[in-house]
Amino acid sequence: MLSVTILGNNSAVPAYNRHPTSQVVSHDGTSYLVDCGEGTQIQMIRYKIRRSKISQIFISHLHGDHYFGLAGLLNSFNLLSHTSELHVFGPSPLQQIIELQFAAAHTHMCYPLHFHTLTQNEVLVDNDKIKISCFRTDHRIECYGFVFEEKMSKRKLLLDRVRQLRIPVTFYSSLQNGLDYITSRGERIKNDTVTAAPERGKIYAFCADTRYDESIIPHISGADMIYHEATYHDNMRDKAYERFHSTTKQAAVLAKKAGVRKLLIGHFSSKYNSLDTFLKEAKDVFPNTDLALEGLTYEVH
Amino acid sequence: MLSVTILGNNSAVPAYNRHPTSQVVSHDGTSYLVDCGEGTQIQMIRYKIRRSKISQIFISHLHGDHYFGLAGLLNSFNLLSHTSELHVFGPSPLQQIIELQFAAAHTHMCYPLHFHTLTQNEVLVDNDKIKISCFRTDHRIECYGFVFEEKMSKRKLLLDRVRQLRIPVTFYSSLQNGLDYITSRGERIKNDTVTAAPERGKIYAFCADTRYDESIIPHISGADMIYHEATYHDNMRDKAYERFHSTTKQAAVLAKKAGVRKLLIGHFSSKYNSLDTFLKEAKDVFPNTDLALEGLTYEVH
Numbered sequence: 001m002l003s004v005t006i007l008g009n010n011s012a013v014p015a016y017n018r019h020p021t022s023q024v025v026s027h028d029g030t031s032y033l034v035d036c037g038e039g040t041q042i043q044m045i046r047y048k049i050r051r052s053k054i055s056q057i058f059i060s061h062l063h064g065d066h067y068f069g070l071a072g073l074l075n076s077f078n079l080l081s082h083t084s085e086l087h088v089f090g091p092s093p094l095q096q097i098i099e100l101q102f103a104a105a106h107t108h109m110c111y112p113l114h115f116h117t118l119t120q121n122e123v124l125v126d127n128d129k130i131k132i133s134c135f136r137t138d139h140r141i142e143c144y145g146f147v148f149e150e151k152m153s154k155r156k157l158l159l160d161r162v163r164q165l166r167i168p169v170t171f172y173s174s175l176q177n178g179l180d181y182i183t184s185r186g187e188r189i190k191n192d193t194v195t196a197a198p199e200r201g202k203i204y205a206f207c208a209d210t211r212y213d214e215s216i217i218p219h220i221s222g223a224d225m226i227y228h229e230a231t232y233h234d235n236m237r238d239k240a241y242e243r244f245h246s247t248t249k250q251a252a253v254l255a256k257k258a259g260v261r262k263l264l265i266g267h268f269s270s271k272y273n274s275l276d277t278f279l280k281e282a283k284d285v286f287p288n289t290d291l292a293l294e295g296l297t298y299e300v301h
Numbered sequence: 302m303l304s305v306t307i308l309g310n311n312s313a314v315p316a317y318n319r320h321p322t323s324q325v326v327s328h329d330g331t332s333y334l335v336d337c338g339e340g341t342q343i344q345m346i347r348y349k350i351r352r353s354k355i356s357q358i359f360i361s362h363l364h365g366d367h368y369f370g371l372a373g374l375l376n377s378f379n380l381l382s383h384t385s386e387l388h389v390f391g392p393s394p395l396q397q398i399i400e401l402q403f404a405a406a407h408t409h410m411c412y413p414l415h416f417h418t419l420t421q422n423e424v425l426v427d428n429d430k431i432k433i434s435c436f437r438t439d440h441r442i443e444c445y446g447f448v449f450e451e452k453m454s455k456r457k458l459l460l461d462r463v464r465q466l467r468i469p470v471t472f473y474s475s476l477q478n479g480l481d482y483i484t485s486r487g488e489r490i491k492n493d494t495v496t497a498a499p500e501r502g503k504i505y506a507f508c509a510d511t512r513y514d515e516s517i518i519p520h521i522s523g524a525d526m527i528y529h530e531a532t533y534h535d536n537m538r539d540k541a542y543e544r545f546h547s548t549t550k551q552a553a554v555l556a557k558k559a560g561v562r563k564l565l566i567g568h569f570s571s572k573y574n575s576l577d578t579f580l581k582e583a584k585d586v587f588p589n590t591d592l593a594l595e596g597l598t599y600e601v602h
Contacts, residue, residue: 039340097405
């Protein structure tokens with residue numbers, strides 16, 4: 001199962017008990033942290049996110065509301081005697097900022113901490129469970145969105161055929177892994193006659209902070225769920241453009257044009273107390289929209 | 302009135318809804334922020350501390366739990382179009398850390414922000430209302446405590462004498478400011494015959510993170526209230542020493558030896574859920590002790 005838990009859904013200045021951007025993408029027992037605004041580690045405690053399950057952290061850009069909680073979180077990992085590897089992906093000079101802070105504190109990391117500097121659209125993680133890649137967005141400073149693509153490595157059993165050929169149940173797992181079956185009489189049953197290709201895995205895309213920008217569509221096209229910022233109501237398009245942000249309807253139009261199944265909106269401006277209008281405006285254009293609400297987990301269907 | 306409001310009372314890792322160190326010292330309409338752990342700006346909203354009243358920020362040392370909220374707070378001042386001067390006092394390389402973060406965000410401050418690097422025991426602020434000075438403590442890295450000394454600039458009226466001499470009420474304020482009174486017959490009434498010297502102002506000392514260290518006594522001696530860290534119960538003296546921290550009883554012994562009137566203890570380790578034992582152990586040695594509890598304001602009497 002691929003899902004995302006929202007830890008912060010507000011834009012720059014915290015307000016109305018909304019926190020700056022942070023999300024946890026969970027898949028198959030592993031958690032991936034996406035952005036880490038101030039207070040993220042406190043939100044993780046509040047919403048019972050197990051820090052020990054995080055092995056990769058992705059920082060979209062270096063505006064404070066997307067990473068000012070990172071140094072504190074990395075420091076807590078240290079104090080809690082974390083031992084396994086941690087990988088941090090983000091634009092330059094993230095590594096320099098964090099290392100300067102640790103040097104000032106005379107802190108030596110007790111776990112292997114690896115920084116990976118984002119510089120272009122590329123694949124960041126690719127294993128048998130998941131592929132994670134980044135893409136540039138149109139923001140005031142260098143900024144990246146992230147695509148999480150679940151891999152379904154196991155082939156699908158054609159149960160009728162398998163049973164008809166009396167292949168033993170103990171061999172089903174080998175069939176799913178693509179092996180042929182040899183009968184007791186030495187006859188080879190080709191794998192592709194008893195299994196079908198794996199189903200496509202689920203795709204979640206986090207579109208970070210961005211102006212309305214159709215050039216990101218190829219990266220998120222056909223995703224099962226995307227998160228797209230909607231900092232302002234739609235009557236603030238000029239301000240959104242000027243500040244390199246998007247409005248409700250712009251997020252919804254992009255979701256529609258990209259042919260995604262579901263849209264989450266967030267990064268709400270502190271000027272708005274109620275979120276009702278955000279949802280209504282986006283749904284007018286793209287009905288399958290949800291507000292990204294703190295503490296809630298959205299499963300990618 | 303001199304008072305202190307606690308925004309965070311926990312040591313390094315947030316736990317049990319306790320936050321890292323931050324306090325607001327208030328005096329005569331001005332607020333002074335002492336330390337600024339992660340989430341301080343959120344705590345300020347929670348406890349209705351008006352950010353606009355803060356013109357000076359004091360950072361004791363560069364362990365993250367004492368300043369990781371500073372960049373976010375300074376950034377919010379910017380986004381909220383703060384215009385008046387802000388002064389930040391802290392050890393090196395605080396300025397470099399903050400400026401590197403703002404440069405990475407392409408953020409230009411819209412208000413005058415001045416950094417003052419702490420390097421020795423000295424007077425930091427000295428005006429007609431307050432004197433603020435810093436002193437070194439014994440911690441793993443360069444660390445400073447701060448003393449807030451209220452100034453009582455106005456002389457005390459000797460009301461019997463003033464009335465007897467029929468000095469008009471409208472001149473009382475001038476008398477409090479030290480002026481002589483000239484009667485309608487040209488006779489001079491010397492100020493010191495109708496007023497007494499100003500009363501001593503209140504003194505609050507924040508002793509930061511420190512091992513038990515009697516060398517700080519001259520700086521806090523006779524204070525009306527001090528805050529002294531008590532990271533551990535007293536059975537953890539060895540650990541406290543090793544980690545450059547203090548225990549409950551060490552804080553209390555220091556308060557007693559310094560002849561202060563009241564002791565606040567804080568910086569509680571995340572290993573302890575309940576704070577009862579902290580209070581009991583300190584009170585055994587120094588009865589006028591209080592726990593520094595988040596959201597509470599302690600008036601300096």
